[in-house]
Amino acid sequence: MISTYNEARSWIHGRLQFGIKPGLERMSWMLEKLGSPHKQLKAIHIAGTNGKGSTLSYLREMLCAGGYTVGTFTSPYIETFNERISVNGKPIRDEELVHLVNEVKGVVESLNETNFGEATEFEVITVMAFYYFGKVNKQDFVIFEAGLGGRLDSTNVLNPIATIITNIGFDHMNILGNTIKEIAGEKAGIIKRNIPLFTAVEQKDALDVIQQKAKAENASVYVLERDFYTSSLEAEELSERFQFSGFDIVLSDVKLSMLGAHQVKNAALALAALLYLKKTGLLNIEGNKIYEGLKRTAWLGRFEQISQNPLIFLDGAHNIQGIESLVSTVKRHYKEYSIHVVFSCLKDKEATELVTRLEEIATSIIFTTFDFPRADNPEHIAAESQHSSKVIEMDFKKAIEKGKQNLTKGKDLLLITGSLYFISEVRNYLLS
Template sequence: MIHTYEEAIGWIHSRLKFGIKPGLERMEWMLEELGNPERHIKCVHLAGTNGKGSTLTYMRYMLQAAEYKVGTFTSPYIETFNERISVNGVPIADQEIADLVNMVKPVVEKLDETNLGEATEFEIITVMALYYFAKMNMCDIVLLETGLGGRFDSTNVIHPALTIITNIGHDHMHILGDTLEAIAFEKAGIIKSGVPIITGVQQNEALEVIRTAAIEKRSNLYELGNQIQVEHHSSEKEGERFTFSSPFRTYEDLFISMKGQHQVQNAALALMAMSYLNVYQAFLIDEEHIRKGLAEAYWIGRFEQLSTHPHVIIDGAHNPEGINSLVETVRAHYSENRIVILFTALGDKQLDEMVGQLETIADEMIFTTFTFDRAISAEALAAHSKRESKHIFENWQEAISRTMDSLQEDDIFLLTGSLYFISEARKYVVQKTRQK
């Protein structure tokens, strides 16, 4: 019996030792033991290399503006573990986590004794989320992010009202495959029979995989750049302006406060989802809800400005496609400023390409590391740099502190890299800014 939140989190994290196990058999077994809660949830399923969290956030804000109760399941977390399971942006309570663990723990222990093997941490969290939304805190709609890939992801036990694949890029290739087609095949595994699919995938070879899967599943496909059109008007100091059109709706002069051309694309996918839910699922979402939700949408750790004096921005770009979007956003909004970049990464990423892209906009490069089993050392990361002049810190707190103390008034200090690092660095910068 679990008595405290701390005990509950400790038990969940103790399952990390079982690693990543692709496959849905354990999920299906546990959910059947719990009465198949996943069958009682109306949901939207999101996959993609980048942009899942932002697209989900735009959807949540627009649905909330229309006064719907929206559940979300996301990963990883930035501030607290609880935010992975949230309702209207409010993380699940500590006591509810403890109650959920007491509900699923006997099932997990029973599974451990079967020939299916032990449940992983992510499988357990997914089961908890599905049980929570079905039995403990029912919502009008739940937005569920895949954790990794799609076909064998733990979330792929659901039958959604709508499916979204944001984009395809080079990430987790040791698990998903080393070509865009292979990665797209894994993501397309979430497409269900007769369930419409919205996608922002741009590469022809990946898009063909999505199209083939949609045809096989007899699912209507809505593609960004085809059925979904977006015209980006301007990058302004406070955000982006654009026009959106689809077979269902056209909205002119829309505004989002999250910066970057990629955010315009994410917003377009979310808008298409709203149009579909309105037309086919009877969700009452008016233009005023659309405009309000888009303008207010905010996602921590995604080109987030933590401070203005000095200017400190944090962004969880952790693969080549994410870095490319980050570089384009900096060019669009801060081309006149001096850019100081602090970068850290996991060792299994495409580091030559990522470092090379960052150095095209950086006036000063700082390499560091953090405590994580897959993190690369600062020295090894800096070896991927072509610059003669660069700064190397094995202690990331020292790197941030020294840099912030040396910034000029109009400098932009950009911290980027692994999302695991961003979670830690964000707390440190916020605390340091408050002290000043």
């Protein structure tokens, strides 16, 4: 029996040694032993290369504004481990985590005696989330974010009421494949029989793969800018403004607090799923509550302003698609500013491409690292840089202080970006 929060976390993290093992057999076995809690949920399942967390947040906030209770499962965490399992945006309590560990521990450990082998850390956390929302604290809706890919991701035992694929880009290619078509095939694995899919995927090759899978499953597909639309995009100082149309509804003058044209796409996806479910009678929500939910949506570590004076932003742009969106957002909202960058990424990322794109906006760039087994060496990353004002600083805290020293005039901005694990460390440091 585990009695403390630290013991519970240690037990969960002890599963890290079993690495990443794609496949659903272990999940199905454990959940069956626990009474199949995943079958009790009114769930929305989200996959995609980028934008999963933001899309989830828009959906959650609109549903909450409409009076519904909403459970969410996300990864990785930014502030606290518990936030991976949250209700109405609030992480579960420490004692709830301890209770969950004790509920699933016996089943997880008995899996060792089968041919399926040890459960991974991510599988254990996913099982805990299913058990929590299915048995302990039932919600009106739950939204699950796929961890890696979709087809063999441990969340893919769900039978949802809707699926969303945000976009397709090059990430985790060692597991998901080297081409857009291969990666799309993995993401399309979340499509279920007769369940509607909403997507903002743009590449024809990827969309073809997704539509073939949907056709095989008799699932309706709704595509951004084909079946529902955004228009009249305006970049305001602290917001994005646009119009949405689709599902026999036009919403004018929609405002988002999260900046970037990519956030308009994420919000449109969430809107499409919500309005479809409203149209089919699965939920009821008033128009003013939709506006309210979208406007108040925020997501930690996604172009998040952490300080006004000095002006500091954090962004977990950990792959090429994320960096492109970040660069676009900076150009869109802060084109008159000098941008001073602090950057760190993981070893499995294409550092050359990431750095090249960042250099488009960087007045100066500091390469650093943090205490994480997969963190890349800043000297290795800096070797990819052609920037005339680049610095290597092994201590990320000193790197941030050096970055702040570069902010000498009113139109200076410090942008700290890279791995989400890095942003989590930085955020905790800056706020403490």
